[in-house]
Amino acid sequence: MTTALRCARENPFRTERVLAFRYRLTADQWESLLERFARLGYRASLVGPEGTGKTTLREDVEARLGERGWRICGVHLCRQQPRLSLSQRRRIADAGPSTLVTVDGGEQLGWLAWRWVCRTTRRAGGLLATLHRDRGLAVLHRHRPDIEVLRAMVSRLAGRDAAVALDKDVREMYAEYGGNTRDVLRALYDRWAAGRIASVDGGMHASKAAVTDEGAQ
Amino acid sequence: MSQIQVQLDGEAVRPGQEVTGTVSWSLQGRRGDRVVIRLFWYTQGKGTEDLGVVEQKTIPTPAASSSERFSFRAPSFPWSYAGTLMAITWAVEAAVEPKGSVDRKQFVLGPNGREIEGK
Numbered sequence: 001m002t003t004a005l006r007c008a009r010e011n012p013f014r015t016e017r018v019l020a021f022r023y024r025l026t027a028d029q030w031e032s033l034l035e036r037f038a039r040l041g042y043r044a045s046l047v048g049p050e051g052t053g054k055t056t057l058r059e060d061v062e063a064r065l066g067e068r069g070w071r072i073c074g075v076h077l078c079r080q081q082p083r084l085s086l087s088q089r090r091r092i093a094d095a096g097p098s099t100l101v102t103v104d105g106g107e108q109l110g111w112l113a114w115r116w117v118c119r120t121t122r123r124a125g126g127l128l129a130t131l132h133r134d135r136g137l138a139v140l141h142r143h144r145p146d147i148e149v150l151r152a153m154v155s156r157l158a159g160r161d162a163a164v165a166l167d168k169d170v171r172e173m174y175a176e177y178g179g180n181t182r183d184v185l186r187a188l189y190d191r192w193a194a195g196r197i198a199s200v201d202g203g204m205h206a207s208k209a210a211v212t213d214e215g216a217q
Numbered sequence: 218m219s220q221i222q223v224q225l226d227g228e229a230v231r232p233g234q235e236v237t238g239t240v241s242w243s244l245q246g247r248r249g250d251r252v253v254i255r256l257f258w259y260t261q262g263k264g265t266e267d268l269g270v271v272e273q274k275t276i277p278t279p280a281a282s283s284s285e286r287f288s289f290r291a292p293s294f295p296w297s298y299a300g301t302l303m304a305i306t307w308a309v310e311a312a313v314e315p316k317g318s319v320d321r322k323q324f325v326l327g328p329n330g331r332e333i334e335g336k
Contacts (some may be wrong), residue, residue, distance in 0.1 A: 008262035008304040015266050074296040189263045 006193055012157045013189035018182075021153055023053070025169050031142070040138045042100065042126025047134055048143025051180030053106055054130040057141060062102060070100050070125065075168060077105035084113060092117065094126035107132040120174060135164065145179025147171065153181070162197060219244045220253065221314040223322045224291040229330035232293040241284035241310040243325035250317060252276040255310045256289040258300075269295075272294065300335025 008014055008143070025033065037044055039104040062072050073210045075088050082105075095101050101121045103109075106129035109117065114135060121127040129137060147170075152172055155163035163170075170184065179182040191197050225238040236256060244250050253275050259268040273287050289309070298305040310321040325332045 006301045007299045008301060009299065009306065011301075012263070014261050015263065096292075186263060186290055192265075 001132045002186060006195060008193075011161075011189055011192050012042075013185050013192055015156055018153070018185050021056070021156075023057055027191075029084075033114075034061070037061070037128075037140055040140065041129075043121070043137060044127075044140035045106070046129045046141050046143060047131050047136065047138040047139050047146060049179060051177070051182035052143035052145055053149070053181070054143050057143075058102055058128060058130055061140075062100070069098070069206060071098055071101060073099050073124070074102045075079040076098060076105065078121050079108070082108035083111070084117075084195055089116075092124075093120055097123075098125050100126045101127040103127070104132060106135065108165065145174075146183070147174050147179070148185055150174055150181045153185070157185075158188075158192075158197070164175060166197065193208065219247075219250065221311050221313050221318045221320050223254075223309055223311045223320045225309060225322045225324055227324070229325040231240070231293050231328060231330055232291055232296070232326065235304045236289045236291050237287065237311060239284055239324070241314065242279060242311070243282045244246055244279060244313060244317075246281055251314055251317070252279045252285075253312050253314050254287050255312075256291075256307075256311065258295060258305055258307045260305055261305055262300070266304065266327055271322065272282060291326050297325045297332040298335065299332055302335075 033181075046057055048054055062074070066072055073091050075084065075092065077084070090102055100119075101124050103117060106114065106117070117129075118127065118137065127137070128140070129135075151163065151167065151170060154166060158166065166188070173184045173187055174181075176185075177187070188197070219242065221240065221242040223238060223240055225236070227237075230236055233322050238254065240254055242252055253273060255270050255274075257268060257270040260266055271292055274287060274289075276285065287309070289306075297307055300310045306322045306323055307326045308321050312319040312322060327333055
């Protein structure tokens with residue numbers, strides 16, 4: 001049945017499968033990262049271009065700190081919503097010493113709003129922001145485009161044979177999208193949906209999976 | 218480890234019809250464990266995923282090993298949908314909470330008991 005082959009449920013690049021990729025750090029590497037965050041007073045940023053894994057790492061840090069008893073106050077900003085709403089400001093202002101405030105998309109904030117966040121969160125337990133560029137907050141991790149991470153993800157998502165067949169296209173798209181892994185994966189979604197990717201040899205289930213160690217950082 | 222299993226009486230229902238089945242479980246005997254059964258839909262595809270829990274039933278003090286029948290009334294919308302950008306899937310999920318086993322079974326909700334297919 002042609003339609004079933006194109007169905008979103010079968011698309012190897014669908015969101016649930018892409019989101020299943022997490023940072024594969026060893027226990028020691030995680031401990032080292034969290035210790036560094038502690039030494040920075042739990043006030044730091046994840047800096048890098050779009051589509052390089054900042055949100056993924058932020059979520060993984062939140063999960064680990066949550067397991068240690070931290071409360072998380074998360075704020076998400078984007079081009080469509082670049083300003084803090086009143087409720088978001090209240091939540092940030094109410095965050096206490098056991099709460100980590102996380103700001104995803106901190107580059108959207110103007111200078112005054114960013115200053116307000118930095119100043120107000122001094123009452124909270126900490127601040128972790130994702131940014132496209134440095135904004136005066138210590139850098140916990142600097143993200144860089146890494147085509148090997150993308151290639152590993154394509155191989156896991158689409159299967160090795162399909163990944164080999166796609167490799168030239170993946171490299172071209174990677175250059176076209178300026179290293180934005182997320183946008184390349186979305187483009188691959190469209191290609192598969194349009195029947196322009198010939199075969200997928202199974203790939204992975206939509207459960208926990210990770211990029212290779214070499215590509216994870 | 219606790220185990221739980223969902224079995225549905227049918228694979229498809231029309232809007233407004235009953236979704237029925239049986240949940241079976243075997244618990245570890247931890248204090249505070251409860252069994253939760255949910256009727257929900259979720260999306261899959263390219264964009265942000267979405268989910269809607271229509272109804273939920275809780276068995277607060279379940280026996281260590283037992284089974285129980287359940288019944289939910291399927292709403293009018295959304296219908297099961299299979300498109301290229303997005304799919305809508307209906308399911309019943311049973312879980313041992315907190316932090317226990319989970320089982321989920323999908324079914325089709327739509328007019329004439331069939332999924333809508335997008336082009």
